[in-house]
Amino acid sequence: MIELGAFYGVVAARACLAVVFLYSGIDKLCHWREAVAEVHQLGLPLPPLFAALTILTQLLGGAMVVTDWHGPVGAFVLAGFTLLATLLGHRFWLRRGSEMRHELTTVLEHLAIVGGLSLVALSGIPSG
Numbered sequence: 001m002i003e004l005g006a007f008y009g010v011v012a013a014r015a016c017l018a019v020v021f022l023y024s025g026i027d028k029l030c031h032w033r034e035a036v037a038e039v040h041q042l043g044l045p046l047p048p049l050f051a052a053l054t055i056l057t058q059l060l061g062g063a064m065v066v067t068d069w070h071g072p073v074g075a076f077v078l079a080g081f082t083l084l085a086t087l088l089g090h091r092f093w094l095r096r097g098s099e100m101r102h103e104l105t106t107v108l109e110h111l112a113i114v115g116g117l118s119l120v121a122l123s124g125i126p127s128g
Helices: 002-030 032-041 047-067 071-089 097-122
Strands: none
Touching: 002 032, 002 047, 002 071, 002 097, 032 047, 047 071, 071 097
16 A cells, blocks of 8 residues: 555656646747747746757656656656756846845756756666
8 A cells, every 4th residue: 555655656646747837838939029039038048949949858758757758758858958058047146135035046947957866867766
């Protein structure tokens, strides 16, 4: 009975980690112009290309994590993507006051997601 509960717990945990990426990828796909504008605002070159790569990363990585089809690889890619996107999009060190605290809180929340993804990624490394 406990083994079955652990199985469903892991499935639920994977779904919790993946849903933010799946939602974001679908939302960016449905609102393409806004996705491109967001990339442009970050100052990256070729905004349509980076927006498309973001959507692909979020949808494919999220699907890999939730289905456990090469789940550790998907988790590793999403963790790296999240770190990079966080550094580009939430530069709290450039802010002051309540805006700085808000951005720092967002960065810390993203680091928590990276921690969860890292646990999934490391679960695929053989022990011993």
